[in-house]
Amino acid sequence: MLIQDKHAVEQRLLIQSAILMSFVAIGGTMMGVFSGSSAILLDGVVSFIAVIIKVMMIITSRLVSNETSKRFQFGYWQFEPLVLIAEGSFTLLIVSYAFLSGLTDLLGGGRAVHVGPAIIYATIFTIADTCYYFYVHQINKKLQSNLVKFDNISWSIDAMLEAGILISFLVAFGLEHFGYAEWAVYVDPIVLIVLSLQMMPSALKIIIPSVKQIMGVAPLKLHNRIQFIMDSFMEKYKFKDYVTSVQAYGNVKMIEIDILIPKNFPKQTIVELDEIRNEIDLAIGGDPAEKWVTITFTATKKWMAKDYLLDEEDED
Template sequence: MSNRGEQALLKQSTILMFAVAIAAIVTGFFSGSQSILFDGFFSLIATVIKVLMLITAKLIAKESNQRFQFGFWHLEPMVLLIEGSFLLLIAIYAFLSGMFGIINGGREVELGLVIPFATVLSVVCFAYFFYVRYRNRRLKSSLIQFDNISWLVDAMLSVGLLVSFLIALLLKTQGYGQWAAYVDPSILILLALSMLPPAFKILGPALRDVLGIVPDQLNDKVRGVMDEAKARHGFDDYISYVQKHGRARFIEIHIVLPAGYPLHSVATLDELREEISTALGQADAARWLTISFTGDRKWIA
């Protein structure tokens, strides 16, 4: 994966999202639409998160140092956890705001301003979402993958806004103007509910990484490889530990060799390491693999 390409795309995404946020806030203020304002503030917070992601991508590209000897991989799930938490809080706020709007009799909105805005915003957000998804097929960046969720959410918000304003316009033209005032707070509630799945989609993996929960898929793969190696080479036993922080995978394997195991030189152990490493998949900068050998079981207890 090209970290430089990742940073360039994150920077582009940040600038465009900031422009969308300012446009939405200004339009929401002059039109009187709280749902447009909500979209704007969501985009503004998304911009801040994107800045954090960009900083994280730059730190990950740096060499490890004395203070952070395993690099900066741990920052990636922390940023994603912040993003997911903000999405959840915004959804709760939007839901409550919509409920109070309905209780207070709805809101009048300047439809002649918000309908063209929602149309343009829908096109821009969906177009950029598909563009980023296409670019990330080559980059394979988890940061960009989760960052792109904000564009999908914004696109969904924009389409929801457009549909709601068209419904309000239809109600007004059909003589049901009193009901049109309830469209804005009603769509705010629906948008809040639609944001919950993306928020939990980000929070789930990020929380697992931050808490250090064992990644089942990686753990099963390591155990499968080692079970085969144990049977093939006659190892007495082994123990393995796996951990995941963002895209970084930490794998530690300790192998117990039987008494009298034929060791001609250290190169024999290196050959075993190479065989296990190859079986685990292609090595990259995000994989930390440690394989040790012992003849005493107490060292793996």
């Protein structure tokens, strides 16, 4: 897929997702107020946050497609993890509040809910959210967009919310139907607590990798791969030493390689060294628009990056 086409499809999916999530947000908020369900209201509020984050993702996608500017000379790639941190943090904040709200309602004697409309709402949106999630998931298998991948998590979260609400209100309907209405009032706060606990790991799954990227934690898989490639080139060309530095921002890989060569290295011209650079770059592979590769040659060790020991236990 061409780079321009990839960005166009990515932005189309993000815009489409934002529009559809707006309907979910409006529907969830209105139904939450009408039915008196805190669980459905939570779904509506989380969806509104998701819409705001999706708009931020659209802006980020457009910035990243520009690659560089005078003010951001290394590109806009760092904006991607920043947006994802914002999404995860807002989600975590809301679900933490929802958990406390559900606990308060549970200890306060429960919450009465209009079960019938809530069941209809939850059935429609469970089916719609699930179908849309798998539709985008299939497209992104080929697209391989980090923004679309994490954006689609919001649809899986919403689908789980709706499914949980549907099952729980079917239980509440059964309790009312068989003469246990006094127990039905506890269903909504219990659902709210369970869904809040269920959503917390999803929020952390977004926050933790993004924080690592912002902090500059080297991705171990990429580090090991570049080391393996350079070991083979070291043996082939008899380099004296090399140091690699790697970083990742979303799909973009930052790779710097400093190579120490003997003073009597047989390849001395710029053209000959460029041929080695091209060979290393080809071995690294990947989309040219999603990597920033810098390869330097020196016969003096002081011009190399400082060597290090990467702590593998701190990586995933």
